[in-house]
Amino acid sequence: MTTQLLKVTNLVKNFELRLNNGARRRKRIVQAVTNVSFAVEKGQTLGLVGESGSGKTTVGRCILRLIEPTSGTVEFEGEDLGSLKFEEMRALRRKMQIVFQDPFASLDPKMTVGASISEPLTVQNVPGDHTDKVIELLELVGLAADHAQRYPHEFSGGQRQRIGVARALALNPALIVLDEPVSALDVSIQAGVVNLFEDLQQRLGMSYIFIAHDLSVIRHIADRVAVMYLGKIVEIGDQQDVYEKPSHPYTKALLSAVPVPDPKSERARQRIMLEGDVPSPVNPPSGCRFRTRCWKAQDVCAQEEPVLLQRASGQFSACHFPET
Amino acid sequence: MMAEKVLQIRDLHVTFDTPLGPLEAVRGVDIEVEAGELLGVVGESGSGKSVSFLATMGLLPTRARVTGSAILAGEELIGASPKKMRDVRGRLLSMIFQDPLSALNPVHRIGDQISEMLRSHQDLTHRESGKRAIELLDIVGIPQPADRARQYPHEFSGGMRQRVVIAIAIANNPKVLIADEPTTALDVTVQAQILEVIERVQARFGTAVVLITHDLGVIARVADRVNVMYAGRNVEQGPINSVFDHPSHPYTRGLLASLPRAGKQRLKPITGFPPNMLQPPRGCAFHPRCEFAAEICRGDLPELRQVDDLQSACVRAKELPRIGIFV
Numbered sequence: 001m002t003t004q005l006l007k008v009t010n011l012v013k014n015f016e017l018r019l020n021n022g023a024r025r026r027k028r029i030v031q032a033v034t035n036v037s038f039a040v041e042k043g044q045t046l047g048l049v050g051e052s053g054s055g056k057t058t059v060g061r062c063i064l065r066l067i068e069p070t071s072g073t074v075e076f077e078g079e080d081l082g083s084l085k086f087e088e089m090r091a092l093r094r095k096m097q098i099v100f101q102d103p104f105a106s107l108d109p110k111m112t113v114g115a116s117i118s119e120p121l122t123v124q125n126v127p128g129d130h131t132d133k134v135i136e137l138l139e140l141v142g143l144a145a146d147h148a149q150r151y152p153h154e155f156s157g158g159q160r161q162r163i164g165v166a167r168a169l170a171l172n173p174a175l176i177v178l179d180e181p182v183s184a185l186d187v188s189i190q191a192g193v194v195n196l197f198e199d200l201q202q203r204l205g206m207s208y209i210f211i212a213h214d215l216s217v218i219r220h221i222a223d224r225v226a227v228m229y230l231g232k233i234v235e236i237g238d239q240q241d242v243y244e245k246p247s248h249p250y251t252k253a254l255l256s257a258v259p260v261p262d263p264k265s266e267r268a269r270q271r272i273m274l275e276g277d278v279p280s281p282v283n284p285p286s287g288c289r290f291r292t293r294c295w296k297a298q299d300v301c302a303q304e305e306p307v308l309l310q311r312a313s314g315q316f317s318a319c320h321f322p323e324t
Numbered sequence: 325m326m327a328e329k330v331l332q333i334r335d336l337h338v339t340f341d342t343p344l345g346p347l348e349a350v351r352g353v354d355i356e357v358e359a360g361e362l363l364g365v366v367g368e369s370g371s372g373k374s375v376s377f378l379a380t381m382g383l384l385p386t387r388a389r390v391t392g393s394a395i396l397a398g399e400e401l402i403g404a405s406p407k408k409m410r411d412v413r414g415r416l417l418s419m420i421f422q423d424p425l426s427a428l429n430p431v432h433r434i435g436d437q438i439s440e441m442l443r444s445h446q447d448l449t450h451r452e453s454g455k456r457a458i459e460l461l462d463i464v465g466i467p468q469p470a471d472r473a474r475q476y477p478h479e480f481s482g483g484m485r486q487r488v489v490i491a492i493a494i495a496n497n498p499k500v501l502i503a504d505e506p507t508t509a510l511d512v513t514v515q516a517q518i519l520e521v522i523e524r525v526q527a528r529f530g531t532a533v534v535l536i537t538h539d540l541g542v543i544a545r546v547a548d549r550v551n552v553m554y555a556g557r558n559v560e561q562g563p564i565n566s567v568f569d570h571p572s573h574p575y576t577r578g579l580l581a582s583l584p585r586a587g588k589q590r591l592k593p594i595t596g597f598p599p600n601m602l603q604p605p606r607g608c609a610f611h612p613r614c615e616f617a618a619e620i621c622r623g624d625l626p627e628l629r630q631v632d633d634l635q636s637a638c639v640r641a642k643e644l645p646r647i648g649i650f651v
Binding site for chain 1: 368369481482483484511512513514515516517519520538539540541542543544545547564565568578579580582583584585586588590591592593594597598
């Protein structure tokens with residue numbers, strides 16, 4: 001029996017947009033994340049997928065309170081993060097770390113790799129000399145001890161991402177948010193970094209929230225998958241269920257749009273071609289947000305917002321006309 | 325059956341002078357594009373796939389040294405005068421890029437931008453070119469084309485902008501359309517739409533398409549033939565099914581094996597790193613990362629040779645077991 005590490009309930013994040021439109025000044029709200037709820041078990045990986053503007057990155061940042069949620073609660077090991085004071089939150093961040101997408105932007109070019117990796121230890125006032133710890137971390141992520149004295153520009157993208165991972169691991173976190181951690185890497189390098197995440201999880205037992213738009217990577221690494229569309233979770237369930245018998249039409253369309261690297265099956269595939277683009281989160285469609293592109297949409301979809309309902313064991317979807 | 329070759333690139337070299345010395349980004353590339361085909365060009369960043377075609381288009385900065393040959397419909401493009409290249413570009417050869425917004429002029433209406441392309445190569449009145457522009461918008465799947473033609477680029481979504489760019493590129497019915505990562509910046513559901521537009525254009529006008537991408541899934545979906553590049557060289561080329569079913573080059577195998585597939589089996593990355601192009605490895609540039617590397621691989625630069633139904637630049641291609649990736 002696994003235990004819950006993180007519980008997110010009705011998370012909402014609105015961004016205010018100030019538009020200066022000549023003489024008129026208007027305020028508009030971007031509903032980046034609307035009523036998102038999910039849980040992450042200890043030692044498990046939750047994959048968060050969605051297209052641009054789906055709110056997946058905002059969810060990741062709200063969990064760490066890198067941005068303040070508008071409403072909703074985030075509980076970590078049973079503690080409500082929203083109620084914590086700044087200093088308390090800072091102490092708790094030891095247990096929650098993040099790895100960003102761009103390995104070129106996330107490392108300070110003027111700091112040695114060793115200094116970057118030991119910075120979290122210094123910030124959190126971990127006593128003693130950190131040299132041994134840095135070497136241990138470098139070796140853990142597949143780099144060499146003498147890399148500590150070098151600077152980020154001496155490393156390739158894949159190596160830099162490993163440095164970012166070493167830094168995230170420095171404080172032995174229980175949860176790491178991985179925000180598109182392999183999207184900037186070439187495919188041959190990507191595989192090694194994905195393997196590294198798996199190995200580390202097996203050895204150290206932390207949980208991951210793996211945010212990506214690449215569905216095949218998520219399929220490979222995630223235990224549970226949440227599919228987001230325009231700020232909402234439209235489907236959540238075990239990896240195998242979501243991929244093999246998707247319940248929400250959007251999930252089905254998304255899966256069918258991803259080209260697989262096999263010419264024969266790729267050409268034999270029945271494909272659902274969605275029309276148009278994702279609508280603007282400033283003015284999302286009423287009712288079901290996917291209805292403007294959905295081939296199953298009826299009047300009820302515009303009037304009533306569908307709620308997440310259980311369709312199979314552990315699989316939930318928010319649709320009036322689910323596939324399963 | 326010999327298909328007509330519309331574009332023949334031979335022994336193309338591109339060198340940039342950098343503060344650290346000359347960098348040869350393209351080191352003797354041969355690519356043939358057959359009439360009406362969809363040729364996929366794959367490779368990772370720095371493999372020279374984009375630079376090869378930018379050189380063919382005459383779009384590299386003057387500090388780039390380009391040698392070799394690129395013959396399009398009987399005309400040599402490498403070393404051609406800027407005036408001649410201006411005439412070739414858009415009429416015989418067009419190119420679209422990853423970011424459609426930067427390819428469009430923000431202060432001109434979409435319809436006018438298509439008309440401009442039409443009138444720069446054809447003797448048309450404004451009225452005729454305007455009408456043709458609307459037809460082109462319709463062909464690339466833009467709803468209400470007559471209204472949309474009067475709008476500006478910022479009023480279009482990313483996917484719609486890429487359609488507009490395709491409309492401009494095909495306006496004069498070029499022989500070859502080069503698409504450099506045309507769907508990389510787009511969401512997958514929109515990517516599917518754009519690939520469909522490209523296929524439709526190819527079928528309707530018989531345009532040969534060169535699709536440059538790092539995404540093997542996209543290649544598998546639309547390409548007739550594939551050309552795999554590594555470290556500024558072709559390493560393998562052949563019909564799509566052959567390259568994916570029984571690749572002859574260890575690099576192609578490595579690429580295909582590194583992709584995540586259904587099921588949880590462990591991924592197989594290619595060991596090591598892409599080479600530093602200031603000092604590429606001797607012989608086959610892939611040998612430091614290759615599990616089959618032998619002494620012979622460190623010798624001369626390997627050329628493409630016929631191996632069954634493929635052309636391979638692996639000197640050991642015939643000795644290596646031709647195992648399928650898809651079992």
